[in-house]
Amino acid sequence: MSVSEKSEVIVRIARPDDSAVCGPICYAAFCAINAAHNFPCDFPSEEHCTKLLSRIFENSGIYSVVAEIDGRVVGSNALDERSIICGVGPITVDPTIQNRGVGRKLMQVAIERAQQRGAAGIRLVQAAFHNRSFSLYASLGFDVREPLSCMQGHALSQSIPGRTVRNATPADAQACNTLAYRLHGYARELELSTGIERGLARVVESNGHITGYTSHLGFLGHTVAESNLDLQALIAGAESLAGPGILVPSRNTELVRWCLNQGLRVVQPMTLMSMGLYSEPEGAWLPSVLF
Template sequence: MGVELIHAGLTHPGFYSVVAELDGRIVGSNFLDERSSVVGVGPLTIDPAVQNRGAGRRLMQDVMDRAAEQGAPGIRLLQSGYHTRSFSLYASLGFAFRETVACMQGPAISRAVTGHTVREATEADLAPCNELCRRVHGFDRGGEVADALGHGTARVVEHEGRITGYATDLAFFAHAVAETTTGLQALIASAPAFGGPGILVPARNSPLVQWGLANGLRVVQLMSLMTIGLYNEPAGAYLPSILY
């Protein structure tokens, strides 16, 4: 999975990538997802042999400079809760903690949610998905939705004849947005599996966390959502990706 992730970041035109070199060899790398107006950092990787020698800070400063050059209104990332050194690095660079996110994994729930219909998304759904994201977050993530449509992983949920939520996939590297927690439940319950380490659920959405636990999911790690610049309190329910 790590090789696939790095390969995607290096070959996708929507990602900026940078490496750190020491004595002629690569000792670290970082990426910036530029598919939306708000950009996402990561993954940041450092050779364990050279940790705590400034490479991580240099790599972070590089992508932050890139975001400023591109005029991005905001930068976001998710940080592993156990890793106090990376939290300290990001905080010292100006990132603000926003909320704790629970990574949840388990067997497919495979059931319908009354009154909500989940189906595969089509190209015609791109505009309503973007409009929904703008209402919830204040900006859209259309580049990611377009990629998910191309890969055949995007889904929408309909309630009372209109789209009330979407997911680019139910996976670690995917995000979802819905008007209500019930809409997210319908998307999650329809997934045949949860890709990678699992889905990312804002821990303050207690009804969704409790529902997931009651349906066989478990919390496998906690993460911190951190931001610089534009940030609006979500006006709806959502699942971030590992980038944000």
């Protein structure tokens, strides 16, 4: 169904069943821009995107919206509200609908929502090769904070001397959140608890104390650690790196070189951007694709 050039872009709250339309749009949008720059698609299939967006649209801690033109869904966006810092994404627009301001309107709605709720800041991660998205985010007020290297590879199945890695339990949550507060200035309790409930979260210990954790070692999880050694232990002990891979801060050259020496490869460059409160993280860390 075609849309009129003069029709208004309408943004509304997403419903779980919108994922059936938004999933294929998400897949097509990411595949189109990545292929245009000779990078692999971030997602393996339309079905994967549909399931992902279905979980996002159903999550009460995430504010999800869709854009419509003449009653046709042409894009979607999500704002993760599970922390005092909100994360934006994934934002996608139907590749056949260009230069209609859909992406800008989806972003403006997310920013207004975060500001209305008194969020301390907003963050996102964008593909560094995507000039259009970078220009949009910069024009809306987002600042570049960290260049990232998305890295992927085979499971290392190694251990780091002096470090013990194990599955996280609910009893570990307080220590993990305290660590996040100390190193980053805020905690991400709900994301961590979800990772623990799903059996994805892991902790690293040194001398019987938790020195790092990951909510999920991959594209959708974040990791906080006291040192590169603690972070290396989490990576080395992972069964796999979920999704397109892990997001390694490119300025942490020690960690980047270690990953490369372990056989991990750089899949694509990305950029962490923020609006509002941003404190330079201490220790060693990996952001999720949200932040």
